[in-house]
Amino acid sequence: MTEKQRDSFRSNLGVILALVGSAIGLGNLWRFPYLVGTNGGAAFIIIYLLCIVFLCMPIMICEFVIGRRSQANTFGAFKKLAPGTAWKHTGTLAVITCVILLSFYVVVGGWTIDYFIKSVRMVFTSTTDFSAEFNKMVSSPTENVFFTVLFLLCTAGVIVAGVRNGIEKTNKYLMSALAVLIVFIMVYAMTLPGAKQGLNFLFKPDFSKVTFRTVLSALGQGFLSLSIGCGAIITYASYANRKDNLLKTTTVTTLSDTMFALIAGMAILPAVFSAGMNPSEGAGLAFISLPYIFEGMSFGRVLSIFFYFILFAAALSSSISLMETVVAFLKEEYRKSRFMAMLIMLGVTTVFAVFCALSFGVLSGFKILGFTFFDFFDYISSNICLATCALLVCLFAGWKIRKEDFYDEITSGGRYKIPKWLLGTLRVFIRYIAPVIVAIIIVNSLIGL
Numbered sequence: 001m002t003e004k005q006r007d008s009f010r011s012n013l014g015v016i017l018a019l020v021g022s023a024i025g026l027g028n029l030w031r032f033p034y035l036v037g038t039n040g041g042a043a044f045i046i047i048y049l050l051c052i053v054f055l056c057m058p059i060m061i062c063e064f065v066i067g068r069r070s071q072a073n074t075f076g077a078f079k080k081l082a083p084g085t086a087w088k089h090t091g092t093l094a095v096i097t098c099v100i101l102l103s104f105y106v107v108v109g110g111w112t113i114d115y116f117i118k119s120v121r122m123v124f125t126s127t128t129d130f131s132a133e134f135n136k137m138v139s140s141p142t143e144n145v146f147f148t149v150l151f152l153l154c155t156a157g158v159i160v161a162g163v164r165n166g167i168e169k170t171n172k173y174l175m176s177a178l179a180v181l182i183v184f185i186m187v188y189a190m191t192l193p194g195a196k197q198g199l200n201f202l203f204k205p206d207f208s209k210v211t212f213r214t215v216l217s218a219l220g221q222g223f224l225s226l227s228i229g230c231g232a233i234i235t236y237a238s239y240a241n242r243k244d245n246l247l248k249t250t251t252v253t254t255l256s257d258t259m260f261a262l263i264a265g266m267a268i269l270p271a272v273f274s275a276g277m278n279p280s281e282g283a284g285l286a287f288i289s290l291p292y293i294f295e296g297m298s299f300g301r302v303l304s305i306f307f308y309f310i311l312f313a314a315a316l317s318s319s320i321s322l323m324e325t326v327v328a329f330l331k332e333e334y335r336k337s338r339f340m341a342m343l344i345m346l347g348v349t350t351v352f353a354v355f356c357a358l359s360f361g362v363l364s365g366f367k368i369l370g371f372t373f374f375d376f377f378d379y380i381s382s383n384i385c386l387a388t389c390a391l392l393v394c395l396f397a398g399w400k401i402r403k404e405d406f407y408d409e410i411t412s413g414g415r416y417k418i419p420k421w422l423l424g425t426l427r428v429f430i431r432y433i434a435p436v437i438v439a440i441i442i443v444n445s446l447i448g449l
């Protein structure tokens, strides 16, 4: 396939919004505030920021370089840049990771639609038992499977409309709506009686809670949140123009994702505290504590509609990036049409996703290494596959791509002159420091299995 025939984004803003859309997701909205809460507040944030700047961003740059230089899907990229070697199987691993990740991600995506509809229909009242309500939803085979499949169909609908008309447009609208609504909720949350306590919790460092595990979870969260390690960035970068400046694109993406996580924390934690609840609820925070809190708040019903819309939009823009990575692979490597590729991906993911959805109910007794389907998919993708792919990407960019090509890709486009010392430092990180640290993480996660 020649470069002319390949899909591409219309503008640099399109690339940035797509990357931001992929990055901002369920990871930011409930996982981040909860991790901050259980890992020592601001102490965790400081470690997280260090991980983002020194490890996640360099790896993100590597993915970007690989994607844009090759102008190919995540498998084709390695094949093109290192022909005749086994490196292409980094792409195979990336594609498998996408399928696994998407399969459980869409289940939670389905819950967001379900709760959004329930908020609009005002199903909840002040006497609702939210914990029972949540358990009823996830264990119901019909309800949980229906919304999972509905969410998958929404994702597939965007994918089939194409890169410019589907992905670029959808991200533009969803991200704009998301930014406005989350700031609105945050400002409202600041007026609540628990605001000060929530902010203290978020920004007061407590280094006594920091352990080796904290560092591990900060890094894992960095990968998950920035969508590193499954070829999504390689795929989006391959639709980017050589005139776009790579450092600018990755910096804006990282900043937006991190800001969004912090703002989400500032929106959610004050509300949790003003209701006298505990923020370390994990999965339950968004679907059990928050609906209860909304019920007791003035304007709570409107806020609840906004909140589930935000969750839905964030989850959708992320799942789009996961599906597109596999669709681009099928399209280019097996010469399928976009529609056919989407159908194949839809079929495969539906099967796995239905298993994940049912693992809360009828299949709850079925365990792999002691995990239910959903938890197993979550664990191996977030803790093992993403990091393994990230490690391979790092080694590939550091040792396999020629230094001149690597620098050329980073410095092309834009008006900025990038200092030599920065390029040199980046390369040292990519060649030596990042691989060692990521390898330690992988070993630790394998031990945890």
Ligand code: TRP
Pocket: 022, 023, 024, 025, 026, 027, 028, 223, 224, 225, 226, 227, 228, 229, 230, 232, 318, 319, 321, 322, 386
């Ligand atoms: N970044 C998303 C979140 O924060 C999840 C996600 C979407 C992802 N696409 C990805 C993670 C690709 C890793 C790789 O929820």
